[in-house]
Amino acid sequence: MNLPDISTHLPITDPTWIFFLVLMIILFAPIVLGRLRIPHIIGMILAGVVIGKYGFNILERDSSFELFGKVGIYYIMFLAGLEMDLENLKKNLSKAFVFGILTFCIPFGVGMWVGMSLLGFSVGTSMLLSCILASHTLVAYPIVGRYGMSRHASVSISIGGTMFALTVALFVLAGISGIYKGELDSGSWILFIGKCVGYCAFVFLVFPRFARWFFRTYEDNVMQYIFVLALVFLSAALAELAGLEGIFGAFLAGLVLNRLIPHVSPLMNRTEFVGNALFIPYFLIGVGMLINLRALFSGIGTIKVVLIMVLVATLTKWLAAWLTQVIYRMSKASRQMMFGLSNAHAAGALAMVMVGTKIEVEPGIFLMNDDMLNGVVIMILFSCIISSVVTEHAARTMALAEENGEMGMERGKEDERMMVSIANPETVEPLVNMALLMRDPKSKKELLAVTVEVEYDEAKKQAKLAQRRKSLEQAARIASAVDVPMKTRCRLSTNAATGILNTAGEMNATEIVLGLHHKHGLLDSFLGSFSQSILKGTHRQLMIVKCLMPVNTLRRIMVAVPPKAEFEAGFYKWVERVARIGGQLGCRVHFWAHPDTMQRIKGYMHKFHGNVRVEFSLMDDWDDLLLMSSKIAYDHLLVIVSARKGAISYQTSFEELPEQIIKYFSNNSLMLIYPDQLGDPLENFTFSSPLRQSESRIYDNVSKWIYKWLKKGEELG
Numbered sequence: 001m002n003l004p005d006i007s008t009h010l011p012i013t014d015p016t017w018i019f020f021l022v023l024m025i026i027l028f029a030p031i032v033l034g035r036l037r038i039p040h041i042i043g044m045i046l047a048g049v050v051i052g053k054y055g056f057n058i059l060e061r062d063s064s065f066e067l068f069g070k071v072g073i074y075y076i077m078f079l080a081g082l083e084m085d086l087e088n089l090k091k092n093l094s095k096a097f098v099f100g101i102l103t104f105c106i107p108f109g110v111g112m113w114v115g116m117s118l119l120g121f122s123v124g125t126s127m128l129l130s131c132i133l134a135s136h137t138l139v140a141y142p143i144v145g146r147y148g149m150s151r152h153a154s155v156s157i158s159i160g161g162t163m164f165a166l167t168v169a170l171f172v173l174a175g176i177s178g179i180y181k182g183e184l185d186s187g188s189w190i191l192f193i194g195k196c197v198g199y200c201a202f203v204f205l206v207f208p209r210f211a212r213w214f215f216r217t218y219e220d221n222v223m224q225y226i227f228v229l230a231l232v233f234l235s236a237a238l239a240e241l242a243g244l245e246g247i248f249g250a251f252l253a254g255l256v257l258n259r260l261i262p263h264v265s266p267l268m269n270r271t272e273f274v275g276n277a278l279f280i281p282y283f284l285i286g287v288g289m290l291i292n293l294r295a296l297f298s299g300i301g302t303i304k305v306v307l308i309m310v311l312v313a314t315l316t317k318w319l320a321a322w323l324t325q326v327i328y329r330m331s332k333a334s335r336q337m338m339f340g341l342s343n344a345h346a347a348g349a350l351a352m353v354m355v356g357t358k359i360e361v362e363p364g365i366f367l368m369n370d371d372m373l374n375g376v377v378i379m380i381l382f383s384c385i386i387s388s389v390v391t392e393h394a395a396r397t398m399a400l401a402e403e404n405g406e407m408g409m410e411r412g413k414e415d416e417r418m419m420v421s422i423a424n425p426e427t428v429e430p431l432v433n434m435a436l437l438m439r440d441p442k443s444k445k446e447l448l449a450v451t452v453e454v455e456y457d458e459a460k461k462q463a464k465l466a467q468r469r470k471s472l473e474q475a476a477r478i479a480s481a482v483d484v485p486m487k488t489r490c491r492l493s494t495n496a497a498t499g500i501l502n503t504a505g506e507m508n509a510t511e512i513v514l515g516l517h518h519k520h521g522l523l524d525s526f527l528g529s530f531s532q533s534i535l536k537g538t539h540r541q542l543m544i545v546k547c548l549m550p551v552n553t554l555r556r557i558m559v560a561v562p563p564k565a566e567f568e569a570g571f572y573k574w575v576e577r578v579a580r581i582g583g584q585l586g587c588r589v590h591f592w593a594h595p596d597t598m599q600r601i602k603g604y605m606h607k608f609h610g611n612v613r614v615e616f617s618l619m620d621d622w623d624d625l626l627l628m629s630s631k632i633a634y635d636h637l638l639v640i641v642s643a644r645k646g647a648i649s650y651q652t653s654f655e656e657l658p659e660q661i662i663k664y665f666s667n668n669s670l671m672l673i674y675p676d677q678l679g680d681p682l683e684n685f686t687f688s689s690p691l692r693q694s695e696s697r698i699y700d701n702v703s704k705w706i707y708k709w710l711k712k713g714e715e716l717g
Helices: 015-035 040-051 063-082 086-091 093-118 123-134 141-146 153-181 186-217 221-241 246-256 266-290 293-297 300-328 332-343 347-358 370-409 425-438 458-480 496-506 520-537 571-585 595-608 622-630 652-664 690-716
Strands: 360-362 418-421 447-453 486-492 511-515 541-546 556-560 588-593 614-618 636-641 669-674
Touching: 015 040, 015 063, 015 266, 040 266, 040 370, 063 141, 063 153, 063 221, 063 246, 063 266, 086 093, 086 153, 093 123, 093 153, 093 300, 123 153, 123 300, 123 347, 123 370, 141 266, 141 332, 141 370, 153 246, 153 332, 153 347, 186 221, 186 246, 221 246, 221 266, 266 370, 293 300, 293 370, 300 332, 300 370, 332 370, 347 370, 418 425, 418 496, 425 447, 425 458, 425 511, 425 541, 425 571, 447 458, 447 496, 458 486, 486 496, 496 511, 496 520, 511 520, 520 541, 541 571, 556 571, 556 622, 571 588, 571 595, 571 636, 588 595, 595 614, 622 652, 652 669
Parallel strands: 418 447, 418 511, 447 486, 511 541, 556 588, 556 636, 588 614, 636 669
Antiparallel strands: 541 669
8 A cells, every 4th residue: 555645745834734733842842852851942943953944844934933933032032131130230240241252252263263264264254254153142041041040140141241242243243244335434333333322222211111101001911911022022123223133122122121020920920921832932943944954964065164163162152151250250050051051053143144145245156155054054053952951951050059058048937928818809919919029939838818708798798708709819810820829718707807817827827918998098997996906916927018009110119117126026027028029129129227227137138138229228216207208209119117016116106107107108109017026916915904004114114124235235245
């Protein structure tokens, strides 16, 4: 029986079957290669080689691969800018600059010598080859994100060096093109530089303001994602108009949106998910489809070019990473990370190849011949494989080292279980988002959410319970959007405060987040009997939150800290929560505190949150809280650290907080923190009888005596 000849049906051109086969590759490549411990990226590229016209010619590289491929490389560069730790980059800016110079100059210089001496290329062709070798693409960056190492110092240095090398290579390429086209003069260079400066100024000045306004005005998740994607492509298109590459524009868009899209947020999760699930794999498969392995057997000339280019590209990039490691005394894993991220050649090299094939040196003779073209394309394959393997090894090493170091540091740390109390449907999203920002991003524990219904009318009870359950479902959806599990509980109780406290006890909650409606009357009543009931019923940290705008659009956090706050049991706990918010939002945290308290905060922030931007101002007297009102803008978050009655840092002026907040801070987003207290809840301190008032005065005097004794001990020690 004769088998049918399927070659007559290849390549497949039907869009449905093309998309299906690509999805099968994206699905099964990680499964198969994961068992072989081979990075997924290599699988995507090799799959492209197999199905492309130089392989089994199963699929044709149609316009869909060009479109999705371009989106994919833009996505890689956009995520690199979006996930970068900007404070880390500022601290390592000189290192990134040095690495950028080394990773450009060493390959460029060696490439010029190799091109002219060993390969016999002309000066122009050798310069083009040098630009290709000096630039690189962050193909392996998704590996870094998967291991959670995107904010490591070596990653920031690598990304900064990448941008420097790519920018200089593009300038040199523009010069080469201008020479052969006869367009190189001082006027064209001035115009080119002017367009670049104008483009960068427009993106840095306009994009953040426009994005902040959009996020505050439109909270629909789909609209926000489309808006972000539109900004990425607008930035890329403007970059191309200025004479730069679109990947540079995508990276710049990521930088300017960095502070507006927190790392732990539904929008970030959706952005990463769509890119890693579809666009980036499409780009990698499309790169593989360009590679012609048969060219290796077409002649000795191609083999010679390929071997030399691969060796020079690999050794020079390794040398640049090694010199940077030696100069700044970095770890071996950091060197591997810098080498891994800077070794891959893809988008930039392809763009330069396309330019070279269009520049005519003489009639019928182009700047890039067939041997060099095949050599560059095959070099892309080998460089991507080396880059992926090295980056995977470095990221795994760093992740294990970080985990082992933190295990020893966190042994005495409590097991965080944060509970969000939901009462108003309008406050669900800001409360859950705030809890996500304060949650330990490496914690495996679920968030807790509770809503309490106290309706006695049986007819109304079922309708209200249905509304409560909808709020809990909304909270769970928000948490699941960032891959955080949430346990919910809808409770019936005779009293809202009692229901919250009982649920917190049953679920072992270590801290409670409560919402506060922005209406003045509710504020006054909430900070009265309701909050007092909860404060007396638990010694756990209580955080009362009122958000007047989306949390990701807050520009600064102002923290008012009372004197003696450093002697409270939960002092470092609330400092940690505030630091996490500042780190996630990338905004500045301004502490107003007593000099003694300030020193403790400075020490903690320097040791554990050195990348968070902090400022400090003196506030000797708690009455100075009113002076902060002139310093707080509408897009700031005011954090007021209070205390329970009887605590060391408690002051009688705390009783005036509701009136002060209503009068001076009613138009500001607010967080009121009551830190942890040692021992059992202070339920017995009702302060209603003369006997209890006497006990209160005795307790205050003892607290002050303890404070003075501790201060004296500190001065002597």
